[in-house]
Amino acid sequence: MKITKRNFVVSILLSLVTCGIYSLYWMVMLNDEIHNIYESMYPEDLGTTRVSGALLLVFTFITCGIYSFYWYYKMGTLCNKISKNSSNFDLIFLILAIFQLPIVNMCIMQNIENNFFDEYEF
Numbered sequence: 001m002k003i004t005k006r007n008f009v010v011s012i013l014l015s016l017v018t019c020g021i022y023s024l025y026w027m028v029m030l031n032d033e034i035h036n037i038y039e040s041m042y043p044e045d046l047g048t049t050r051v052s053g054a055l056l057l058v059f060t061f062i063t064c065g066i067y068s069f070y071w072y073y074k075m076g077t078l079c080n081k082i083s084k085n086s087s088n089f090d091l092i093f094l095i096l097a098i099f100q101l102p103i104v105n106m107c108i109m110q111n112i113e114n115n116f117f118d119e120y121e122f
Contacts, residue, residue: 003033005117008107015103023103028053030109031075037116038078072097072105079112 006026015023031053039045051059051071059067076090083089089112093105 003117005114008110031056037082069097083112
């Protein structure tokens with residue numbers, strides 16, 4: 001399992017400099033890495049919730065961005081289980097996506113991933 005610890009400030013700056021292209025790459029990487037973390041923590045659910053990063057982009061483009069709302073909600077449920085606290089990331093991510101603040105969602109996901117990285121020393 002490959003997990004990359006990223007500085008989300010650098011990721012935001014790269015997203016701005018590349019006019020959003022890096023944010024698509026970041027979204028794909030977060031998708032794959034958070035699914036890998038989830039599947040390592042809950043092997044009994046192996047493959048039941050996984051959508052590849054490439055399909056994520058395809059579905060998002062085909063639905064003109066509507067699929068991303070569903071994806072943020074589903075990533076929130078995974079982040080709830082990974083972070084092991086009683087947060088409602090699923091609702092937080094959905095509300096932030098509705099108000100056109102997905103970059104905040106991605107920063108929160110990256111923070112959860114970085115915390116997991118630090119805790120288990122990958």
